[in-house]
Each structure stands twice: as C-alpha cells, then as structure tokens.
Amino acid sequence: MKTIMIHEMPNHAGETVRIGGWLANKRSSGKIAFLQLRDGSGFVQGVVVKEVVGEDIFAKAKSMTQESSLYITAEVTVDERSTFGYELQVKEIEVIHEAVDYPITPKEHGTEFLMDHRHLWLRSRKQHAVMKIRDEVIRATYEFFHMNGFVKVDPPILTGSSPEGTSELFKTKYFDEDAFLSQSGQLYMEAAAMALGKVFSFGPTFRAEKSKTRRHLIEFWMIEPEMAFVEFEESLVVQEQYVTHVIQSVLQNCPIELERLDRDLSKLEKIQAPFPRISYDDAIKFLNDNGFDDIKWGEDFGAPHETAIAESYDMPVFITHYPIGIKPFYMQPHPDRDDVVLCADLIAPEGYGEIIGGSERVHDYELMKQRIKEHNLDESAYEWYLDLSKYGAVPHSGFGLGLERTVAWISGVEHVRETIPFPRLLNRLYP
Structure with a gap:
C-alpha cells in the first residue's frame, strides 16, 4: 500500500492509500463520523461509516481529540462538493499520539493568546x-x-x-x-x-x-x-x-x-x-x-x-x-x-x-x-x-x-x- 500526502490524492483516485496526519476537527452524525484531517500539504475530509469499519474503529474515530496524530488507511474518492475535490473513505485508523487539552479550539481567541501560541x-x-x-x-x-x-x-x-x-x-x-x-x-x-x-x-x-x-x-x-x-x-x-x-x-x-x-x-x-x-x-x-x-x-x-x-x-x-x-x-x-x-x-x-x-x-x-x-x-x-x-x-x-x-x-x-x-x-x- 502506498503512503502519500494529501496534495497527492488527485493522482490516486479510486485507490486505497495510507496518509499520516493530524485531526484538525471532527463531527459525527449517528453512524457516520466526519474527520477533518491535515498533513501539512493540505486539508481533507475523512468519512468513517460505522457499518463499513466496525464498532472499534468507529469508536476510535469518535473519541479522537483535536490535533491527535494518526495514520489513516482509506480509499480516495471524488467529492465535487469540496474545494479540494476529493475525500477519504476511511477503512482503518491508527492513533500515533493523543493530544489532550489542545489550547486553540474552534472558538474565538484573542490576538495576544494566539500570538503566545x-x-x-x-x-x-x-x-x-x-x-x-x-x-x-x-x-x-x-x-x-x-x-x-x-x-x-x-x-x-x-x-x-x-x-x-x-x-x-x-x-x-x-x-x-x-x-x-x-x-x-x-x-x-x-x-x-x-x-x-x-x-x-x-x-x-x-x-x-x-x-x-x-x-x-x-x-x-x-x-x-x-x-x-x-x-x-x-x-x-x-x-x-x-x-x-x-x-x-x-x-x-x-x-x-x-x-x-x-x-x-x-x-x-x-x-x-x-x-x-x-x-x-x-x-x-x-x-x-x-x-x-x-x-x-x-x-x-x-x-x-x-x-x-x-x-x-x-x-x-x-x-x-x-x-x-x-x-x-x-x-x-x-x-x-x-x-x-x-x-x-x-x-x-x-x-x-x-x-x-x-x-x-x-x-x-x-x-x-x-x-x-x-x-x-x-x-x-x-x-x-x-x-x-x-x-x-x-x-x-x-x-x-x-x-x-x-x-x-x-x-x-x-x-x-x-x-x-x-x-x-x-x-x-x-x-
């Protein structure tokens, strides 16, 4: 299996690939979790479907914290709704390091706080x-x-x-x-x-x-x-x-x-x-x-x-x-x-x-x-x-x-x- 970066995904549509990255954000809806992933070269959405990955991997996806690092195995698919044009259909998740209490959350922060961080x-x-x-x-x-x-x-x-x-x-x-x-x-x-x-x-x-x-x-x-x-x-x-x-x-x-x-x-x-x-x-x-x-x-x-x-x-x-x-x-x-x-x-x-x-x-x-x-x-x-x-x-x-x-x-x-x-x-x- 080929390990690639997010910016290389357009060259691998329809293939199953491995990507190392960080969890920028996430949301879940019933039996589907949406992971916003980044690897330095870009941002992409990973879709985790419970019926496809099973209970354990789905639970892992839902419990992951912001900026935790991971390897993800997924199929690259076309997504015309996104600016990037592609997304990942997740098959496996390997957490490398779980980040705890990451200080910069999706809420608004003051300039001095952001500059300190x-x-x-x-x-x-x-x-x-x-x-x-x-x-x-x-x-x-x-x-x-x-x-x-x-x-x-x-x-x-x-x-x-x-x-x-x-x-x-x-x-x-x-x-x-x-x-x-x-x-x-x-x-x-x-x-x-x-x-x-x-x-x-x-x-x-x-x-x-x-x-x-x-x-x-x-x-x-x-x-x-x-x-x-x-x-x-x-x-x-x-x-x-x-x-x-x-x-x-x-x-x-x-x-x-x-x-x-x-x-x-x-x-x-x-x-x-x-x-x-x-x-x-x-x-x-x-x-x-x-x-x-x-x-x-x-x-x-x-x-x-x-x-x-x-x-x-x-x-x-x-x-x-x-x-x-x-x-x-x-x-x-x-x-x-x-x-x-x-x-x-x-x-x-x-x-x-x-x-x-x-x-x-x-x-x-x-x-x-x-x-x-x-x-x-x-x-x-x-x-x-x-x-x-x-x-x-x-x-x-x-x-x-x-x-x-x-x-x-x-x-x-x-x-x-x-x-x-x-x-x-x-x-x-x-x-």
Missing part, C-alpha cells in the same frame, strides 16, 4: 493558507529573476555601516568593534551588480523602529535587486513586471488558499503592468485638495496619505520624484531639478501601503562624497562603497520589496504579523 496557531487553516501563499511568492520571485538573467547574491547580515544611517539599527559588539544587524543589503548588492550585472538578494533585515502599526515588523524579509546599466524608468518597468508575475503565479497556484482566506480575486486579477504613476508634487496637491491640509511639500507621507492616494486607483501606483531632503544619500538627483531625486515608492491597493522603494543610484564619485558629507555619515565607513563610483562607475538602479507587506496584500490579511512564521514585534520576542 504562534507555534500552534500556524496549524490553523487560515495560517496554513497564508504560509502557502508566502511560499509561492518566494518561488515566483526566484523564477522571475532567474528567467530575466539575474544572479542570486547573499549580502552580509552583520555590517559596519548602514544605507540609511544607524538610528534605527540593532547594535552589537563584533569582537572589539561595533557592528549592526543589516537594515538592507543594498550597498553590497550594488557592489555585486558591478561584478555580475543584474543581481538580487532575498534575506532577513532588521529595523529598531518603535512602531506598532499593522504594517511594521522588527525582523522582516526583503527582495533587493540591483541592475547595472539600468536607469530609473527602466527599473520601474522591471518592478511592475515582477509584481505582476508574482500576482499571476499566486492566482494560478494557490486557488484553494485564496478561497480559504475569502480573498476577492477580482481585485488581484486586474493587476497587470503597466502601473499608474503620480509625481510627489501632484500627490501633495491631490492630498491638499482632498482634505489633507496637514501635509506640506517636503514632508514624507504617512499611512493615511498613502491610503488616500491608493484609493484613487485599483492598481498599485508609483509615487515618483520625492524631495531630496527626505531620501537617503545614495539616490540620483533629477537631471533638471536639484530638489528631487529619481526614486519611486510603489503603493499597494486596499490600504496596504508601500511595498517597494527604489531609485536610480548616484554613480558620480564627487557627488557621492558630497552626499555622504551632507548626511553626516562617516566617510571612512563607506570607503569601500565609494570605490564603486571611483572605478568603472556606470548608471545603475535597484529596489527593495518587503515580503510580508506583499503577502499581506495578496492574502487580504489585516496585519503583517500573520504573514511571517514567527513575528518579531516591538514587545514580542516569544515564541
């Missing part, structure tokens, strides 16, 4: 669906960049400097000198792009930002491409093609998970490049004309401002050409203006905020030295980075996409804490 909450249908979508976003990311000639490069997590200053970094001792947990791999990826042309990284980043909003995590994952000989407008095209590819991949490969989350598919199906664009100047005017008198030119946008702009579109929207004073030192100034830089933030629809920040990078040596000085950064810490504009400098661009915000948007979940397996929040380092 995140290691168990991950087993739920909703969290399983979100993690599967996260995995598909990651798979599609590698697929897109490898199809388009990018090379995966891994920047360091321990660094001696920061792309955006050290005010929001976690500081640690590195033997007899100071080091920081990486805020971004960007500067190292620029170096890699000068060696390999088009590169991308995918890894954890850390922000010591004391924020409790639904958009923020202390530890999160970033996808950071850098591209030599690519200027600002070309980079925007890559960004919208990448996001479109990811969305279409999730729609194609995660239909069960999206349905489980009650996601409005029509909002995702319309996501196609090219995306609309609005300049920072026009965004300020739009906000001022629509009741946001608090925002003035030269100030950065907050969540309410981004949401108001996004609600004017049913697609992700680029906000371009921010003031030079509110952006990092490495961004290339506009060729015709000295007050804005060649940058853009991509704002997701439905109030999910910025999911990409990107720009053309400064490649002039003297300008880079000037910008480092203007930002009061220690030039000696950036000496290696200055070498990039000193030896064979070329125009180049890059961007960073926040994985958790993107997964939250695609999944339709409210808070990014549900889009990472074990979130690190301002007041949470457990579990």
Whole structure:
C-alpha cells in the first residue's frame, strides 16, 4: 500500500492509500463520523461509516481529540462538493499520539493568546493558507529573476555601516568593534551588480523602529535587486513586471488558499503592468485638495496619505520624484531639478501601503562624497562603497520589496504579523 500526502490524492483516485496526519476537527452524525484531517500539504475530509469499519474503529474515530496524530488507511474518492475535490473513505485508523487539552479550539481567541501560541496557531487553516501563499511568492520571485538573467547574491547580515544611517539599527559588539544587524543589503548588492550585472538578494533585515502599526515588523524579509546599466524608468518597468508575475503565479497556484482566506480575486486579477504613476508634487496637491491640509511639500507621507492616494486607483501606483531632503544619500538627483531625486515608492491597493522603494543610484564619485558629507555619515565607513563610483562607475538602479507587506496584500490579511512564521514585534520576542 502506498503512503502519500494529501496534495497527492488527485493522482490516486479510486485507490486505497495510507496518509499520516493530524485531526484538525471532527463531527459525527449517528453512524457516520466526519474527520477533518491535515498533513501539512493540505486539508481533507475523512468519512468513517460505522457499518463499513466496525464498532472499534468507529469508536476510535469518535473519541479522537483535536490535533491527535494518526495514520489513516482509506480509499480516495471524488467529492465535487469540496474545494479540494476529493475525500477519504476511511477503512482503518491508527492513533500515533493523543493530544489532550489542545489550547486553540474552534472558538474565538484573542490576538495576544494566539500570538503566545504562534507555534500552534500556524496549524490553523487560515495560517496554513497564508504560509502557502508566502511560499509561492518566494518561488515566483526566484523564477522571475532567474528567467530575466539575474544572479542570486547573499549580502552580509552583520555590517559596519548602514544605507540609511544607524538610528534605527540593532547594535552589537563584533569582537572589539561595533557592528549592526543589516537594515538592507543594498550597498553590497550594488557592489555585486558591478561584478555580475543584474543581481538580487532575498534575506532577513532588521529595523529598531518603535512602531506598532499593522504594517511594521522588527525582523522582516526583503527582495533587493540591483541592475547595472539600468536607469530609473527602466527599473520601474522591471518592478511592475515582477509584481505582476508574482500576482499571476499566486492566482494560478494557490486557488484553494485564496478561497480559504475569502480573498476577492477580482481585485488581484486586474493587476497587470503597466502601473499608474503620480509625481510627489501632484500627490501633495491631490492630498491638499482632498482634505489633507496637514501635509506640506517636503514632508514624507504617512499611512493615511498613502491610503488616500491608493484609493484613487485599483492598481498599485508609483509615487515618483520625492524631495531630496527626505531620501537617503545614495539616490540620483533629477537631471533638471536639484530638489528631487529619481526614486519611486510603489503603493499597494486596499490600504496596504508601500511595498517597494527604489531609485536610480548616484554613480558620480564627487557627488557621492558630497552626499555622504551632507548626511553626516562617516566617510571612512563607506570607503569601500565609494570605490564603486571611483572605478568603472556606470548608471545603475535597484529596489527593495518587503515580503510580508506583499503577502499581506495578496492574502487580504489585516496585519503583517500573520504573514511571517514567527513575528518579531516591538514587545514580542516569544515564541
């Protein structure tokens, strides 16, 4: 007899198979018991008929507790009523371990309780669906960049400097000198792009930002491409093609998970490049004309401002050409203006905020030295980075996409804490 996983069931219709799993839930009706089973790859219903299995196995099915582990022997049958399309006609049950007093029951639980039990909450249908979508976003990311000639490069997590200053970094001792947990791999990826042309990284980043909003995590994952000989407008095209590819991949490969989350598919199906664009100047005017008198030119946008702009579109929207004073030192100034830089933030629809920040990078040596000085950064810490504009400098661009915000948007979940397996929040380092 073949041992399979739930996701393999469509290949074994009409066969008797063995599956190892856990009991997610159950109900019984007279002489029939319905077991909701999961094995990590999916969820399926097992039907236990007393007349078929006998008194002992039926009693075992009725007495099993939530999250008990078991082996089940059953025939795979077609079930057109279920989303999955199949169910199991149970023949035998072998209990491996009986779970007693499992803390997360089908009733409602508070957020703090669920976060304290995140290691168990991950087993739920909703969290399983979100993690599967996260995995598909990651798979599609590698697929897109490898199809388009990018090379995966891994920047360091321990660094001696920061792309955006050290005010929001976690500081640690590195033997007899100071080091920081990486805020971004960007500067190292620029170096890699000068060696390999088009590169991308995918890894954890850390922000010591004391924020409790639904958009923020202390530890999160970033996808950071850098591209030599690519200027600002070309980079925007890559960004919208990448996001479109990811969305279409999730729609194609995660239909069960999206349905489980009650996601409005029509909002995702319309996501196609090219995306609309609005300049920072026009965004300020739009906000001022629509009741946001608090925002003035030269100030950065907050969540309410981004949401108001996004609600004017049913697609992700680029906000371009921010003031030079509110952006990092490495961004290339506009060729015709000295007050804005060649940058853009991509704002997701439905109030999910910025999911990409990107720009053309400064490649002039003297300008880079000037910008480092203007930002009061220690030039000696950036000496290696200055070498990039000193030896064979070329125009180049890059961007960073926040994985958790993107997964939250695609999944339709409210808070990014549900889009990472074990979130690190301002007041949470457990579990």
